[in-house]
Amino acid sequence: xxxxxxxxxxxxxxxxxxxxxxxxxxxxxxxxxxxxxxxxxxxxxxxxxxxxxxxxxxxxxxxxxxxxxxxxxxxxxxxxxxxxxxxxxxxxxxxxxxxxxxxxxxxxxxxxxxxxxxxxxxxxxxxxxxxxxxxxxxxxxxxxxxxxxxxxxxxxxxxxxxxxxxxxxxxxxxxxxxxxxxxxx
Amino acid sequence: xxxxxxxxxxxxxxxxxxxxxxxxxxxxxxxxxxxxxxxxxxxxxxxxxxxxxxxxxxxxxxxxxxxxxxxxxxxxxxxxxxxxxxxxxxxxxxxxxxxxxxxxxxxxxxxxxxxxxxxxxxx
Numbered sequence: 126x127x128x129x130x131x132x133x134x135x136x137x138x139x140x141x142x143x144x145x146x147x148x149x150x151x152x153x154x155x156x157x158x159x160x161x162x163x164x165x166x167x168x169x170x171x172x173x174x175x176x177x178x179x180x181x182x183x184x185x186x187x188x189x190x191x192x193x194x195x196x197x198x199x200x201x202x203x204x205x206x207x208x209x210x211x212x213x214x215x216x217x218x219x220x221x222x223x224x225x226x227x228x229x230x231x232x233x234x235x236x237x238x239x240x241x242x243x244x245x246x247x248x249x250x251x252x253x254x255x256x257x258x259x260x261x262x263x264x265x266x267x268x269x270x271x272x273x274x275x276x277x278x279x280x281x282x283x284x285x286x287x288x289x290x291x292x293x294x295x296x297x298x299x300x301x302x303x304x305x306x307x308x309x310x
Numbered sequence: 311x312x313x314x315x316x317x318x319x320x321x322x323x324x325x326x327x328x329x330x331x332x333x334x335x336x337x338x339x340x341x342x343x344x345x346x347x348x349x350x351x352x353x354x355x356x357x358x359x360x361x362x363x364x365x366x367x368x369x370x371x372x373x374x375x376x377x378x379x380x381x382x383x384x385x386x387x388x389x390x391x392x393x394x395x396x397x398x399x400x401x402x403x404x405x406x407x408x409x410x411x412x413x414x415x416x417x418x419x420x421x422x423x424x425x426x427x428x429x430x431x432x433x
Contacts, residue, residue, distance in 0.1 A: 140333035162395035176332040270374035274366035
């Protein structure tokens, strides 16, 4: 199936919405007939991008000092990592808010024969050194038990990955994937 | 994600089913750490047989538990057969979870076992 299609949505930067983003992207690409494996790659890459936005894009803007994991209830808790408690005075995200939470924008587009382009955008703190952030095993947040594999996974599970970021404005990750056999086989 | 935590001698057996992302990795991490504090165990055996999705947050959670458990003088084991998927040519290839586990290098310091029983004997 070819043709064109486009979809955009915004959701609040809560960790429970990582599953929502995966589900939405799955529904959007199903007409392109991906294999189970390709679909799983795509879902993983989207999950990494959304997690990055929540953890890295918005964390510093909102609650830089306390360990957000400390007082949170284990079950059914809100992701107070970027919660309503607010951060330092003046530290507001560049984008809109909904229910006191910053937003993540997910855009999906068919961009060629059985090919999809997906972007995940936040309006948080931005990345100072993109090349460093993209290095395998690098993490700016070792205290949060991050593995530093996010960008590496996006890169190897998708056909292309582009990272645009501006400090204080936000970060946009653009990825493409074709649901076709590789050319050489 | 659904999980079940059991204690067997000195080991915590953590069965995880479904999708392990950042949201659920945080929940699981707290549950396990609470158990490690309150029960006299030192090993953690993760049964990933029923896991259908995992991203890098799962790796972070594993590495964090590895550090904690080593402090207690214990070991971590991962229980699951090699996870595979079928590509466009009908060939069996490692699936996403398998590739992430490989990429992260966790198998360099966490041994993998075929069954929980084997893992219990191994720790």
